[in-house]
Amino acid sequence: MVVKVGIAKLGNIASGVMAELLLDERADREDMQTFMATSGTKLQPEDIDRVVTNMKAWGPDFCVVVSPNGVLPGPTGAREELAKAGIPVVVITDDITTKKEQFDALKASSFGYIIMKADAMIGARREFLDPVEMADYNGNLVKVLALTGAFTKLQVELDKVIDQVKAGKKGADLVLPKVVMTSDKAVDGAFNNPYAMAKARAAYEIAQSVAGVNVKGCFMTKEWEKYIPIVCSAHEMMRQAAVLCDEARELEKGADCIIRSPHKKDGVIVTKTKLISKPE
The missing domain is CATH 3.40.50.10830 (F420-dependent methylenetetrahydromethanopterin dehydrogenase (MTD))
Structure with a gap:
């Protein structure tokens, strides 16, 4: 069916x-x-x-x-x-x-x-957030959720x-x-290299904390001179979380041990770790 x-x-x-x-x-x-x-x-x-x-x-x-x-x-x-x-x-x-x-x-x-928990709200202040900043932030966040x-x-x-x-x-x-x-x-069973797992876990923890910073900048701080650097710092945090995810992925690549789990046409999930191999 x-x-x-x-x-x-x-x-x-x-x-x-x-x-x-x-x-x-x-x-x-x-x-x-x-x-x-x-x-x-x-x-x-x-x-x-x-x-x-x-x-x-x-x-x-x-x-x-x-x-x-x-x-x-x-x-x-x-x-x-x-x-x-x-x-x-x-x-x-x-x-x-x-x-x-x-x-x-x-x-x-x-x-x-x-x-x-890491899908954190954006720094939605007009003095800071334009379409490019919005897209960049979401790109970093998608990377964090994917690679952790x-x-x-x-x-x-x-x-x-x-x-x-x-x-x-x-x-x-x-x-x-x-x-x-x-x-x-998030990180359970997702990594073979323990250092990669630690970096990914750090990235997820950082991303989780971004929401609290943006809440402060968007809702709790009234002066624009103060809330602009607050929401900017939250976006910098998400960028660094994405960098940590890239580093974790590269560690897994270096050991040729990235876990890949594609769907077959019938929906069955197959897995592999070696790049030059067939998923089973």
Whole structure:
């Protein structure tokens, strides 16, 4: 059977840039198809309603709702509306674990979730953030999530749901992921060289801390002369995290031990470590 995976992208976080691509990296899987509906850059009710309407019309076997601050009314309402239509939902969002009451409610619900703690908010001050800076920041963040192992863990969790649908499960019978992507979780099993793992772990920890710096610069500091260097420093932190990831990757390359795990056309994941070899 062909599994229908919906991606409802509300606003933007770096995980949303790659969500469906991680499941079909060469666009040749025959066991699944994806459909993405997006609200664009904003989280206005009318934009979210459009996404939900299109997603319900397509009728996926399950839907991934990816957004910043997934406990806001907009993303919360979107997943609740999809659930009312009988569509299982996996929430992917940035770090909401500090919002204890809302996060506890999500944990107790039937929704799946993957909390990407390093998917940190951007330094959104007009005096600093232009389109080039925005793209550069997101490029660095995508690299951190990819090379630390966080994206691999996200992909594996979604593939588990796809496999359940292929096995005949549907609706409430699906076991959905409930994952908080910490630095330990991200790097687990992703490296052969311990120094590479340490660099990747450091990168993830730095990326996690970027959000707090940007919150200070965007919401807690009023004087523009003060908040500009604060948000700039947060972006420099993310750049250094990306540099550490490059260094970790190069260490793995030097030992010819990068773990590669491509999908076959039937969705089966195969692996290899030696560059000149076939995945099995």
